[in-house]
Amino acid sequence: MVTDWVVVAQQMHLDIPQTDVEAIAPLLDNLLEAFRPLVAQIADDY
Amino acid sequence: MLTITEAGRRLRAREVSAVELAQESLSRIRESQPRLNAFITITDELALSEAHRADEELARGIDRGSLHGVPYAIKDNFLTRGIRTTGGSKLFENYVPDHDSAVGERLREAGAVLVGKTGLHELAYGVTSNNPHFGAVHNPRDPARISGGSSGGSAAAVAANLVPFAIGTDTGGSIRIPAAYCGCVGLKPTFDLVSRAGLMPLSESLDHVGILANTPGDVGLVLDAFMTGVAVKEKPGSKRLGIPQNFFFDRLSASVASACENAFRNAERAGARLVPIRVPDPAEINVVGRVIQLSEVSAAMTPYLSRRAEFGADVLALLDQGRFIAATDYVNALRLRRIYQKRWAELWKDVDAILTPAVPIQAPLIGERMVEGEDVRMASTRLVRPINVLGLPAISVPLPTDGLPIGLQIIGEPFAEKQLLELAEGYLPSSRS
Numbered sequence: 001m002v003t004d005w006v007v008v009a010q011q012m013h014l015d016i017p018q019t020d021v022e023a024i025a026p027l028l029d030n031l032l033e034a035f036r037p038l039v040a041q042i043a044d045d046y
Numbered sequence: 047m048l049t050i051t052e053a054g055r056r057l058r059a060r061e062v063s064a065v066e067l068a069q070e071s072l073s074r075i076r077e078s079q080p081r082l083n084a085f086i087t088i089t090d091e092l093a094l095s096e097a098h099r100a101d102e103e104l105a106r107g108i109d110r111g112s113l114h115g116v117p118y119a120i121k122d123n124f125l126t127r128g129i130r131t132t133g134g135s136k137l138f139e140n141y142v143p144d145h146d147s148a149v150g151e152r153l154r155e156a157g158a159v160l161v162g163k164t165g166l167h168e169l170a171y172g173v174t175s176n177n178p179h180f181g182a183v184h185n186p187r188d189p190a191r192i193s194g195g196s197s198g199g200s201a202a203a204v205a206a207n208l209v210p211f212a213i214g215t216d217t218g219g220s221i222r223i224p225a226a227y228c229g230c231v232g233l234k235p236t237f238d239l240v241s242r243a244g245l246m247p248l249s250e251s252l253d254h255v256g257i258l259a260n261t262p263g264d265v266g267l268v269l270d271a272f273m274t275g276v277a278v279k280e281k282p283g284s285k286r287l288g289i290p291q292n293f294f295f296d297r298l299s300a301s302v303a304s305a306c307e308n309a310f311r312n313a314e315r316a317g318a319r320l321v322p323i324r325v326p327d328p329a330e331i332n333v334v335g336r337v338i339q340l341s342e343v344s345a346a347m348t349p350y351l352s353r354r355a356e357f358g359a360d361v362l363a364l365l366d367q368g369r370f371i372a373a374t375d376y377v378n379a380l381r382l383r384r385i386y387q388k389r390w391a392e393l394w395k396d397v398d399a400i401l402t403p404a405v406p407i408q409a410p411l412i413g414e415r416m417v418e419g420e421d422v423r424m425a426s427t428r429l430v431r432p433i434n435v436l437g438l439p440a441i442s443v444p445l446p447t448d449g450l451p452i453g454l455q456i457i458g459e460p461f462a463e464k465q466l467l468e469l470a471e472g473y474l475p476s477s478r479s
Contacts, residue, residue: 005370008370009370012369012370014369014370015351015352016366016369020362020363020366021366023363024363024366024367024370027363027367028367028370031333031336031337031340031367032375034333035333035334035337035375035379036375038330038333038334038382039378039382041382041385042378042381042382042385
C-alpha cells in the first residue's frame with residue numbers, strides 16, 4: 001500500500017470498515033499513480 | 047416487432063392499430079421475461095391507455111409524427127409519474143415519482159407508447175446488468191451471457207424485438223456496450239444534447255441520454271423527436287473515416303479485429319476514404335474519466351452512503367473509492383478534460399468520423415469476471431469511456447458476424463449525430479439494417 005488508506009479513512013471520519021478500505025487500497029493507489037503525473041499538462045490549459 | 051418506419055406506415059394505412067402494436071409488444075415482453083428479464087416494470091395499463099389515445103387521434107386526423115402510436119421502453123433510471131422508478135437499486139425499490147423526465151414528456155408529446163421500464167446495472171454503475179436486487183438481464187443472443195450495461199434491459203428489449211426502440215443512458219459506455227453485446231444500434235449523443243431533467247443522476251459531467259433501436263434510421267427518427275428546434279450539423283457526403291493507429295485496436299479478440307477489418311474494406315468499396323490517424327491518448331483520458339466519475343457518483347450518493355447493506359458489492363466498492371478522491375484531483379481531472387477536448391477537436395480537420403471497435407470482446411458469460419486476461423468491466427469500458435469524457439457523439443452499430451454480436455463505434459465531432467447515422471447506413475453494412 002503506497003498510501004495508508006486506513007489512516008486516511010480515520011482522518012476523514014469515513015464510516016467504511018477497515019477490511020473494505022484494504023480491499024480498495026490497491027485500486028486507489030493504481031488510479032492515483034496513473035492520474036497525478038497527468039496534472040503536469042495543465043500548464044497549457046489557459 | 048416492426049421498425050418505427052414500418053410501424054408508422056402500417057398505422058397510417060390502417061393495417062394495424064396502436065393498441066394492437068402495444069398488445070403485441072406487451073405479449074412479447076411477458077413471454078420473454080422468464081428468459082431475458084429485460085424489464086423491471088411492465089406498464090400494461092398506461093400503454094393501452096396511450097395507445098387508445100394514439101388511435102383516436104389518428105382517426106381524427108391528428109398525427110404527431112414518426113413515433114405516433116409506436117411502443118417503446120425506457121431505462122428504469124428515468125423518473126416516471128405514478129410508476130415506480132428504482133434505478134436498479136434496493137434504495138429506490140418503492141420510489142414512485144410525481145413527475146416525468148423531460149425525455150418521457152417529449153416522447154408522450156410525440157405520441158409514443160410506453161410499455162415498460164427496463165432493467166439495468168445497479169444505479170447504472172456497471173457494465174453487466176447482473177443486478178443483485180432485480181436479477182440479471184440476459185443477452186437475447188445467448189441467455190447465458192450478459193446483456194452488457196448499464197442499459198442492458200433497453201438493449202435486450204430492442205435486440206429481442208420486444209420494442210422498436212428504447213431509451214438508455216451512457217456515462218462510461220452504458221448504451222454502446224450493451225448495444226454491441228446484444229446486437230442493436232446504440233447512440234450516445236453529444237453531451238447535454240438530450241435533456242437529463244428527470245434522470246436519476248450518476249455522474250453529472252459524464253451522463254448522456256441516448257437511444258437504442260434496430261437500425262440507424264430508427265435511431266434518427268427518435269433523435270428528431272428530441273431535437274425540435276435544435277440545430278445539428280449537416281455534413282452530407284462525409285467519407286473521410288479516421289482509423290486510429292494507437293490504442294483502439296490493441297488487445298482485441300480475433301473475431302472483433304476481423305469483423306472491423308471487413309467493415310473497413312466494405313466502407314472503402316462503398317467509396318469512403320480510410321485515413322490513418324493518431325488520437326490524443328485515450329488511456330490517459332480513461333484515467334481522467336475514472337477520477338471524475340468516482341468523485342461525482344459518490345457525491346451524488348452521499349445521502350445514502352451509510353446504508354451499506356443495500357448496495358451490491360461491486361457498486362459499494364466504487365462508492366467507497368470515490369470518497370477518497372481529493373477535491374484537487376477532481377478539479378484537475380475536469381481541467382484535464384478540457385485539454386483533451388481541445389486536442390481531439392484538431393482531428394476533425396482531417397477526418398469526418400473515427401471508426402473503432404465499441405468493445406474489444408464479445409459478450410462474456412454471466413458471472414464471468416475475467417475475459418482474455420482482462421477484467422470484464424475494464425475491457426468493456428476502455429474503448430468507449432474516453433468518448434464520454436470528451437462529450438462527443440458516438441454510435442455502436444452491429445457488424446455482420448457468424449457468432450455473438452460485435453459492435454463498431456463511429457465517433458464524430460460535436461453535434462454530428464445525423465452524419466454518424468448517415469455513415470452507418472451508407473458505408474457500413476450492419477447485421478440489423
